[in-house]
Amino acid sequence: MTNDETKKAVLDIIADIAPDEDLSNLKSDLRLRDQVQLDSMDFLDIVMELRKRHGIEVPEAEYGKLASLDSCAEYLTPKFNALEAKR
């Protein structure tokens, strides 16, 4: 899995959680929260959808790593790849 694929996976989740947000011009180095209106319930849903769709666990202490698309990619891509290697 590449970083871009990870970003796409996260964006797909956000698009389903918040279909009323425009995601076409997101800057991947800026905080998601500053660009789209996501509250704590929405962030929890991102975490829960990652687990449901991809089997990826994000411990509460590491929620901060999901702040921007870049940080999501950096944090989640190794997790995606580790899971793929197991299969």
Add this chain to the structure above:
Amino acid sequence: MNSRSHYEVVILGAGLSGLAAGVRLAHFGKKVCIFERHNAPGGLNSFYSINGRKFDVGLHAVTNYVPQGVRGTALSRVLRQLRIDRSELDLCEQRQSRITFGKSQPVTLNFNNQFAFFESEVAKHFPLEVDGLKRLVERIKATDYSPQAPVLSARAVIKEFIHDPLLEDMLLCVPLFYGSAQEGDMSYSQFAMLFQASILEGLARPFDGIRPLIKVLLDKYRAGGGERRMKCGVKRIKVNAGKVSVLILDSEEEITADVVLSSIGALETTALIDNQSNADSNLQSSPHVTEGRISFAETISVYKGEPLELGFGQDTALFFNDSDRLDYSAPKTQIDTRCGVVCIPNNFIFGADRKMPEGIVKITCLANYSLWTNLSDEKYKADKEAWYMQMQRSALKYYPSANEYQLKGSLIQSDMFTPKTVKRFTGHLNGAIYGSPTKNISGTTAISNLYLCGTDQGFLGIIGAMLSGVTMANTHILTKGGVEA
């Protein structure tokens, strides 16, 4: 082991809170089953048919309306959490509603979904109070809804800002009629929630009423793999060592569950508990849960033609009271026609190409549960007919251009529910529409794997009920101890 079915979560009641909780839980892979005693889902907001004509039971309006694009409110939160696209609900805004109060010289405050308009109405009739209203609204917007917040009286808080008792009653009446289980007053946080939902945000209606909303929830629930058993209530809950051990269904079948979420009411749930370890232990952590007494009668009249043409004007809803002070309490007579609500479903803005096929006028008044029960069938029927007429007359005083004889000629069908009907279809003690005055915002009980959602948890209105199911499912099941499995 025996052949009992086991579920991760069992939900009692297929009302809006139970369905919403079910949608969340099923979506995230929980093995969940909803048990509903009746054949129709929706609970307080259900539907029925007579002679092929479809009626909604509870729905006057969906509160919490905000325009497309406004985020961070209850409506957008519920839609996101349930993965509902806003267009699926087909929400149509109200035209205009009003509050008309007073004995000799009634005062009318009109309102629509623009709060500035309501504020200008207050400025017109209560010029000295408008600054107080602005400060009250700031207070409402900053309300702390957490379970730890102190319980305050709504009247006491309003009085800090508003001095005219007439305006106090008028500001309180929409929240009272649309959600208060308490007589005379309500808790401040419940008032703030409903004032926000109905006056600061607004009223709307799906063109086809409550059915499409329930259908959306059922479809999502089914798509997530949730199970549903209709005409099958839970009649006993066996508790052992502080935990639910077995649930016994109306069919005598026994099932087990890791967690039980009950939307049927706090005292109604307590009544099911068969405690094997300690007969005295109470469901509630706080022992003072009181029975609700607020119930209503509602007439529904179906007319040939638009209510506007029959003299009902543009009103979406009218809140009326013709006594000195608003007496929101269980009346001493079968029905109290001095105050009430008129709702005209035709008067939402459906768009130029859509019109309801018939005119509908609903009139709702406070009613006394015990005076409607234990009547012979004959007397019950006769009393309903007599009060139907009295309720029409009390409401028609506010529609001088409507003519009783013309209305009679245009009337196609009518129906009426009483507190007895409410009891029969919701199971609420005393037919108390809004449940117990004691709310349990945290939803936790003295039984470790039993939680409340819905009316007695305390989020109100249709959107509030769904938010209650969502919040309780999230807090007590999906994210318990963090989101890790």
